[in-house]
Amino acid sequence: MERDVLVVAYDDAELLDIACVTTTLATANDRGADPPYAVRLLSPGGRPVPCRPGLHLDVHGALEHRVGAIDTLVVAGGFGHERAAADDVVVAHVRRLARDARRVASVCTGASVLAAAGLLDGRRATTHWYFAGDLARAHPAVTVDPDPIFVRDGDVATSAGVTSALDLTLSFVEEDHGPALARGVARSLVTYLQRPGTQAQMSVHVAAPPPANDVVRTVVDHVAGHLDDDLGAAALAGRAGVSERHLTRLFRAHLGRTPAEHVRRARTEAAAHLLATTDLPLPRVAARCGFGTTETLRTAVLRAYGRTPTEHRRALLTNR
Known part of the structure; x- marks a missing residue:
């Protein structure tokens, strides 16, 4: 008995969205997955899928011809996601297949297709951070969280941009076959096993572009270089020469979070980096990153x- 996995693609699907799923499962098979995964790539009409830049991907069959129970249904993302989500035929078949699937998932903007099919209503979901606002506005019944790299809500999973599909698929392998096989797959793919779904899509230190507002940019730069200083709202507002209320309004408008939320995230990311790259004891990590105690760090x-x-x-040490 095999685990049937269907990956749904469409015109202008993202090749990496597809490959992160299919290659991870194929590698699991190579390393002894029992039962193995039977992965099938489907498209409307069974047509080859055009992907950037000028590539065409052959598929195994037509989306509309597949019937019967399946293990996992995955909808890929890509720049064609809006057309796919507006295609009543594609949406209807995704909805139909989901009814017969043990679990349903999307990669990146594939969440818009699941949402159009009503499969995310009343659920928490994620997508690529750049498109999260569009998804939330188009589908108010969905609780869109732009931060995590993937979200599991019952039997429905959604993942963020492109390579986060690898993390989600590794979580499926671990769920199906245990951590030892998942770790072996991760090592074969030269990747971590595995970033937890709660990990942020994008670090505050590499997010682009930098804040357009001079006040916010000045405060953000100060926070990054002085994590162990007093970074309370009053201290930051005083440094910026504005009131606490005004600073909070500026941060919400330009970063989508309060100064306190930004400081906590910056300190946590810095601590995670030190944990991954040094053998500093926890009290020193806490002190260098501005956490008052190791319990606060924890x-x-x-x-x-x-x-x-x-x-x-x-x-992280296990996966080095």
Whole structure:
């Protein structure tokens, strides 16, 4: 008995969205997945799928011809997602196949197709951060969270941009076959096993572009270079020469979060980096990143990454 996995593609689907799923499952088969995955790529009409830049991907069959129970249904993302989500035929067949699937998932903007099929209504979901606002506006019944790299809500999973599909698929392998096989797959693919779904899509230190507002940019730069300073609202507002209320309004308008939320995220990311790249004891990590105690550090890392600082360091060391 095989685990049937259907990957749905369409014109202008993203090749990497597809490959992260199919290659991960094929590698699991190579390393002894039992039962193995039977992966099928389907498209409307069974036509080859045009992908950027000028590539055409052959498929295994037509979306509309597939019937019967399946293990996993995955909808790929890509620049053609809006047309796919507006195509009543594609949406109807995704909805039909989802009824017979043990679990349903999307990669990146493939979430818009699941949402159009009503499969995300009343659920928490994610997508590529750039398109999260569009998804939330188009589907108010969906709770869109732009931060995590993937979200599992019952039997429906959504992942963020492109390579986060690898993390989601590794979580499926671990769920189906256990952590040992998933770790072996991750090593074959030269990737971590696995970034937790709660990990942020994008670091505050590499997010682009930098804040357009001079006040916000000045404060953000100060925070990045002085994590162990007093970064309370009053101190930051005083440095910026504005009131706390005005600084909060500026941060919400330009970053979508409060100064306190930005400071907490910056400190947590810096701590995660130190945990991954140094053997500093936890009290020194906490002090260098501005956490008052190791317990405060523990709480912040657990909330952001789904594991304690010790577990986070151990997981990264295991995958080096």
